[in-house]
Amino acid sequence: MLTYSNVNVNYGGLPVLRDISFKVEEGECVAILGHNGAGKTTLLKCSVGDVEGATGAVSYRGEPVVRGAVFMNSRRGIGLVPQGHNVFRQLTVRQNLGVAGLNSPGGALDDVYRLFPVLEQRGSQIAGSLSGGQQQILALGMSLMTKPSILLLDEPSTGLAPVIVNDVMDSLRQINNSGTTVVIVEQNIPATLKLASRAIVLKAGRTVFDGASRELARKEDLWTWF
Amino acid sequence: MEYILTIMVLIAIFVILASSYNLVIGYGGLATVAHPIFYALGAYTSALLGIHFGLPAVVCVLAGAIVAIVASVLLALSALRVAGDYLLIASLGFQLGLLQVIKNFEFTGGPGGISAIPNTITGPWRTPVYLLICGSIAALTVWLIARIVHGPYGRAITAMRDEELAFSALGRNAMTIKVVVFAIGCGIAGIAGGLYAFYFQYVSPEQFEVLHSAAMLTMVVLGGMGTTMGPVVGAVMLIAIPQAITFLNLPPAVMAPMQGIIFTTLVMLFLFLRPAGLVGGLSKDRMAGRTATEKSSAGAAE
Numbered sequence: 432m433l434t435y436s437n438v439n440v441n442y443g444g445l446p447v448l449r450d451i452s453f454k455v456e457e458g459e460c461v462a463i464l465g466h467n468g469a470g471k472t473t474l475l476k477c478s479v480g481d482v483e484g485a486t487g488a489v490s491y492r493g494e495p496v497v498r499g500a501v502f503m504n505s506r507r508g509i510g511l512v513p514q515g516h517n518v519f520r521q522l523t524v525r526q527n528l529g530v531a532g533l534n535s536p537g538g539a540l541d542d543v544y545r546l547f548p549v550l551e552q553r554g555s556q557i558a559g560s561l562s563g564g565q566q567q568i569l570a571l572g573m574s575l576m577t578k579p580s581i582l583l584l585d586e587p588s589t590g591l592a593p594v595i596v597n598d599v600m601d602s603l604r605q606i607n608n609s610g611t612t613v614v615i616v617e618q619n620i621p622a623t624l625k626l627a628s629r630a631i632v633l634k635a636g637r638t639v640f641d642g643a644s645r646e647l648a649r650k651e652d653l654w655t656w657f
Numbered sequence: 658m659e660y661i662l663t664i665m666v667l668i669a670i671f672v673i674l675a676s677s678y679n680l681v682i683g684y685g686g687l688a689t690v691a692h693p694i695f696y697a698l699g700a701y702t703s704a705l706l707g708i709h710f711g712l713p714a715v716v717c718v719l720a721g722a723i724v725a726i727v728a729s730v731l732l733a734l735s736a737l738r739v740a741g742d743y744l745l746i747a748s749l750g751f752q753l754g755l756l757q758v759i760k761n762f763e764f765t766g767g768p769g770g771i772s773a774i775p776n777t778i779t780g781p782w783r784t785p786v787y788l789l790i791c792g793s794i795a796a797l798t799v800w801l802i803a804r805i806v807h808g809p810y811g812r813a814i815t816a817m818r819d820e821e822l823a824f825s826a827l828g829r830n831a832m833t834i835k836v837v838v839f840a841i842g843c844g845i846a847g848i849a850g851g852l853y854a855f856y857f858q859y860v861s862p863e864q865f866e867v868l869h870s871a872a873m874l875t876m877v878v879l880g881g882m883g884t885t886m887g888p889v890v891g892a893v894m895l896i897a898i899p900q901a902i903t904f905l906n907l908p909p910a911v912m913a914p915m916q917g918i919i920f921t922t923l924v925m926l927f928l929f930l931r932p933a934g935l936v937g938g939l940s941k942d943r944m945a946g947r948t949a950t951e952k953s954s955a956g957a958a959e
Contacts, residue, residue, distance in 0.1 A: 479826065501825035511826035518823070519816040529809065530816045531827045570823075579826050 432457045432612055433478060433509075433581055438487035440473050440636075441525075447473050449636040451487070454579070460603075460613040461625035462644060464620060469633040471616040472514065478614070479504045479511050510579025514586045514616075517570035520559030524550055524569055527558050531573035535608050543572040546605060564595035571602060581612040588619045600626045624648045660903075662784040665725025668896045669791035670849050673798045675876040675888035677845035682874070683883040684806050685838035686818030688868040691732065691748035695725040695843035697865035699850025704774045704860050714777040718851030726840045728755075733836040752821050752867050760862045768860025774854050787856050792878055793854065795889075798845055803885040805841070812895055814838055875920075879927045881937025890935050895920060 433455040440448040448470045453459050463471050476482045477489050480498040489496040497503045499590035505511065515553050519527050528540060528550065544551040553561065558569060567587050574582060584603070588596040600622050605630045607626075617623040624630060624644045632647070640647060678692045699721035706717040736747035757764045766772075780785050805811050817824045817831045825831050854860050876895050881887030899916035907915065927934065 442906055481822065481825075501822065502828050502830045505826050506827035511822075513820075513822050513826060516820045516823060518820055519812075522812055522820065526812050527816075530812055530824070530829070573823075573827060 432459075432492060433614070434488075434490045435474075435477070436488040436490075438474075438477055438485060438489060439483045440470070440477065440482055447636050448477070448485075451633075451636075451638055453631060453638065454639055455612060455614055457580075458607075458612055459629060460607045460627045461615070462623040462630045463614065463616045463633065464618075464623065464630055464647075465633035467618075467633075470636040471633055472585055474633065475511065475585050475614070475616050478583055479509055505577055507581075508578075508580035510574040510577055510582045512570045512574050512582070512584045512587060514589060518558045518561075518566050518573065521557065522558055523555050524561070525554040527569055527573055528576055531576035539576050539578050543575050546575070546602065548571050562595075563590050564592070564598060567595075567599055568602065569589065571599075571606070577604070579611060581614065582606060584613070584615045586616055586618060588617060589624060596622050603654060659784055662788050662798055664896065664900050666791050668786050668893055669788065669795040670853050670856075671873075671876065671892040671896055672795040672889050673791075673849040673852070674682045674846055675873050675880070675892045676795075676798050676809065676885075677842040677849070678801055678870075678873045679877045679882060679884075680802050680805070680845075681839055681842035683877055683887075684802075684811070684814050684818065685842070687737070687833065687835060687839055688742075689748035689839075690745065690867055691752040692843070692873055693865040693867060693869040694752045695729055695846040696853070696869075697756065697759060697852040697860075697862070698728055699724045699847030700854040700860045700865070701759060701771070701850070702847070703851035704771045704854040705764070707775045707855070708771070708773065711775070714775075714851075714855050718848055718855070721788045721851040721854075722844045722847040725850070726844040728918075729840045730836060733839045735834060737835045737839065749867065752870070754864060756862055756867075759865075766861070768862060770859060770864075772859045774858040774860070776858060779857055787852075790854050792855070794848065798848075799885060799889060806885065820907030875924055877934075879923065879934055881934030884936040887934050887936040894935075896925065898923065915919065 432642065435451050435453055436452040438448055439446070451474065463474060465471050470567070473482055473556075477485050478491075478496060479501045480489075480496045481501050484496075485497070491507060491509055494507075496509070519530060522530065522546065524596070528543065532540060549565060550569060551570050553565065558566065561569060571584075586602070587599055591599065596619060602604060603613055603615065604626055613627075615623060624647060627644050630640065630644045630647045631638060674692070681687050681689060681692070699718070702721035702724045703714070703717040706712045706720055707714065731753050732748065736744050736751070760768050770931060776783075806814065813824075813829060817829070817834050821831050853864075872895070877888050878891070878892030879887075879894060880889065880891030890893060895908075899919045902915055902919065903912065931937075
């Protein structure tokens with residue numbers, strides 16, 4: 432579904448991604464793990480063509496990802512929930528979902544409300560006044576409004592209380608079970624390994640592990656990987 | 658009386674300019690200093706068409722707006738791919754470069770500008786009629802911008818300005834929205850230029866220098882950036898108050914510096930006392946109240 436072939440990225444001469452190659456299959460839930468600066472966010476941005484100067488190839492369903500046009504890749508079915516700034520804080524919850532759904536005739540609002548009833552309850556609330564967890568749920572809901580086939584998430588648990596992290600992970604599990612492929616970049620290793628069936632570990636821009644999450648979780652020296 | 662009406666015409670023209678600049682910089686988040694050049698393109702196009710082809714003023718003003726729109730799209734397509742400081746620099750280059758062209762071409766009158774622009778309305782009611790026209794267009798501009806920014810398209814503009822990557826990740830084309838916002842704002846500035854040319858019957862390059870964007874920006878900031886009524890309040894204050902002291906009959910050597918001091922004092926006062934601007938401050942207060950109410954109701958729900 433999503434294929435990386437020999438992807439390299441340099442920022443100002445400093446290598447960030449080195450010769451990354453892997454495939455994400457339809458329906459998978461893949462965790463991209465690694466320490467700060469390992470290249471996780473850059474890898475995710477390559478999937479939507481948002482990295483200048485990337486070499487190698489990233490393709491989605493056999494077609495190259497369009498570089499420099501995030502919106503075109505989104506319209507092809509690649510959903511991205513960026514880290515942190517992923518809701519429009521001045522708009523209400525309903526307006527956020529409206530902005531997200533304008534390109535999807537028919538919309539997915541009923542599905543989003545069914546999955547996240549809190550968004551319907553808080554429809555008229557300004558997004559900036561929602562709690563961190565609710566903002567993350569809203570960001571997920573907004574991305575689902577575009578009816579993505581694959582959903583890429585950049586550290587959705589950042590800044591959230593553990594109990595809220597569980598809620599977010601449960602939501603992602605439901606999304607994945609409904610047939611949407613999920614790729615999640617995270618630093619919360621235990622929670623992510625419970626969610627994802629496959630894990631890829633990056634270290635200094637290189638892939639140092641690509642295998643089953645269970646296998647990674649069993650490793651006695653797990654924390655030395657990060 | 659004639660003097661007061663002329664000042665009111667000028668206020669109406671600056672309401673149009675400041676409101677259109679606010680659409681570009683306040684709502685669209687596009688940092689540009691090239692607004693005076695689109696004002697100039699409107700003024701010069703209207704003046705030249707009026708003088709050489711004798712076209713009706715309405716046609717000339719609309720043609721001025723179209724020229725401003727075309728020029729803004731050309732700038733936007735090249736410069737809006739970049740953002741922030743780079744856009745600022747590109748717009749500065751565009752402003753300075755095009756004004757040099759205007760200063761150096763014979764058909765634009767060179768540094769001396771163009772005079773004898775046809776007088777389309779004559780008689781004792783000339784100024785009141787112009788005031789009615791400019792005031793109506795200013796009101797129409799404010800209404801149009803309010804319609805744009807408070808509708809679905811306005812929400813998309815706000816979303817694009819605040820979180821561009823998140824916006825693009827939802828399948829929305831940020832570039833198209835930027836170009837459209839820029840073109841609308843610059844087209845409106847072109848209309849203001851046409852109105853200026855036909856009322857004052859004289860245009861010269863110095864009226865469109867880059868420093869005028871600082872005056873427009875000050876109007877926007879003092880009134881409240883990103884608010885519909887902010888630029889209106891800003892334009893009224895920054896034109897009317899410095900002009901009011903002319904009634905004190907001070908000697909010219911005192912008058913001009915005094916107007917500058919009043920302008921600067923107003924800017925300093927607002928920066929310290931109301932940094933969100935007069936109308937912006939009121940909106941923020943309302944927003945704070947609304948948010949507090951929502952938070953308390955959210956807390957009660959939990």
